[in-house]
Amino acid sequence: MKTPTEWYLIVSALLFTIGTVGVLVRRNALVIFMSIELQLNAVNLTLVAFSRQWGNLVGQVLAFFSMTVAAAEVVVGLAIIVALYRKRGTANVDDANLLRW
Amino acid sequence: MGILILFWATATVAVASAIAMLFMRNAVHSALMLIVNFFCIAVFFLMLGSQFLFVVQIIVYAGAIMVLFLFVIMLLGVDPQERLRERIPGQRWVALLLGAGLVAEIVVAVRLGLGLSSGHAARLAALNRGGNVRALAGVLFNRYFFPFEVTSVLLIVAAVGVVLLGRRQAGDASARSGASSGATGTGPAQVMPGPGSEPGGDLERVP
Numbered sequence: 001m002k003t004p005t006e007w008y009l010i011v012s013a014l015l016f017t018i019g020t021v022g023v024l025v026r027r028n029a030l031v032i033f034m035s036i037e038l039q040l041n042a043v044n045l046t047l048v049a050f051s052r053q054w055g056n057l058v059g060q061v062l063a064f065f066s067m068t069v070a071a072a073e074v075v076v077g078l079a080i081i082v083a084l085y086r087k088r089g090t091a092n093v094d095d096a097n098l099l100r101w
Numbered sequence: 102m103g104i105l106i107l108f109w110a111t112a113t114v115a116v117a118s119a120i121a122m123l124f125m126r127n128a129v130h131s132a133l134m135l136i137v138n139f140f141c142i143a144v145f146f147l148m149l150g151s152q153f154l155f156v157v158q159i160i161v162y163a164g165a166i167m168v169l170f171l172f173v174i175m176l177l178g179v180d181p182q183e184r185l186r187e188r189i190p191g192q193r194w195v196a197l198l199l200g201a202g203l204v205a206e207i208v209v210a211v212r213l214g215l216g217l218s219s220g221h222a223a224r225l226a227a228l229n230r231g232g233n234v235r236a237l238a239g240v241l242f243n244r245y246f247f248p249f250e251v252t253s254v255l256l257i258v259a260a261v262g263v264v265l266l267g268r269r270q271a272g273d274a275s276a277r278s279g280a281s282s283g284a285t286g287t288g289p290a291q292v293m294p295g296p297g298s299e300p301g302g303d304l305e306r307v308p
Contacts, residue, residue, distance in 0.1 A: 003104060003219065004215075004219050005218065006215050006216070007112070008145060009211045010207070010208055010211060011145070013203075013204055013207035014116050014204060015115065015138070015142075016203075017200045017201075017203045017204045018123055020199075020203065021123065021200040022123045024200075025123070025192070025193050025197075030131075030173065030174060031128055031131050033170070034131055034132065035122075035123070038119055044142070044158075045145055048146055048149045048151050051149070051151070051225065052149045052151075052220065052222050053215075053218075053222075054220060055220065055223070056224070056225070056228070057225075057228060057236055057237055057240045060153070060154055063151075064154065064241070065248060065249075067162070069255065070166070071161060071166060071256075072258075075169070075260070076259055076266070078169060078173045080266060081177075082176065082266075082267060083267070085177050091177055094188055
């Protein structure tokens with residue numbers, strides 16, 4: 001008994017949308033970052049599901065690269081949040097208006 | 102039959118933990134819910150025949166990245182009440198509406214495009230016969246060898262960038278509270294032009 005690929009894609013769509021709504025709704029920079037992680041994971045799930053759908057391993061390799069890029073992205077993003085917190089004393093994204101004049 | 106039960110249980114927990122992450126007031130609770138969600142996605146990877154990514158998901162995401170998140174939360178402290186005033190009026194409802202629209206759109210697209218098939222799953226099972234790690238290494242180190250090496254450059258660039266961003270500089274709030282020069286530290290404080298020449302230029306003055 002095989003589970004259809006469609007189910008995985010729909011779960012992935014739900015997770016991606018929850019991540020999107022999290023980015024739009026939350027104001028804490030750390031929680032926004034976690035929502036972005038959720039979106040990345042949803043896309044990884046899609047890649048692995050399609051890897052099984054087409055019967056080759058390229059999707060899994062791509063998901064592996066995506067994890068690496070996500071790790072680098074998280075490290076840089078958290079460093080920016082820490083730098084912002086040192087400067088402004090808050091992790092609220094509404095207070096970060098350094099580029100506005 | 103068992104795999105269907107496993108799928109639906111994991112899917113329920115995954116979506117529920119994601120929604121819980123969205124609604125938790127405390128950032129630490131959000132992080133814990135996200136760890137639950139990562140474990141669910143790892144189970145999905147296992148069900149899709151990708152044992153290597155199952156292990157990597159748990160070690161890298163649920164282990165390394167979430168520990169990094171928790172360290173930063175610990176460093177910054179938790180402010181329990183997030184301000185609820187919206188800069189753009191009605192933003193929350195518009196976001197929910199657009200999210201529902203996005204889900205509907207993707208579901209329709211998947212329905213029309215794929216239907217209820219599991220594709221060439223047997224072919225993947227044949228590829229995985231000698232072990233998923235070995236099969237994956239065969240693809241990764243032959244066809245995708247150059248991107249693999251470029252990835253290491255990316256990681257080094259990220260590490261150097263983080264060291265630069267995380268450096269404590271003269272003109273910081275914390276550096277100013279101490280003695281103005283020399284007492285705060287050895288190296289980086291003296292490299293910068295002068296303490297207090299620009300009050301609070303942390304992000305603008307990345308060299």
